[in-house]
Amino acid sequence: MTSRRGASSLGCLFSLLIVTAAVDFGINVAEVYWRFYQYEDDMRAMARFASNAPSDTIVARLRASADSLGLPRDAARVVVRRNESKIILESDYYEHIELPLYVREVRFNPHAEGIF
DSSP states (O other): OOOOOOOOOHHHHHHHHHHHHHHHHHHHHHHHHHHHHHHHHHHHHHHHHOTTSOHHHHHHHHHHHHHHHTOOGGGGOOEEEEOSSEEEEEOOEEEEEEETTEEEEEEEOOEEEEEO
């Protein structure tokens, strides 16, 4: 039989700390990208179903969507381009991603097209 002292090793605690920190910062990064994908999905839905809606209505709905998702103000600046058979919705904004001792600005350009 071997005797056990009951003491934990510091290596295990350090590894657990590293994993916890990685998960925490990973959640911050994932949240930013998740909001982008939700906003782009809203744009796609708007392009698909609002082809006959006036441009002001489309922009107002996408502004409300950007606000409810907590996106920066620049995301609410939506460009609507139309021709006889197509509608294009675009926006451009930056988000800050905070990592340990590092803050990065990431540019997002949600884009959606719809065919009449």
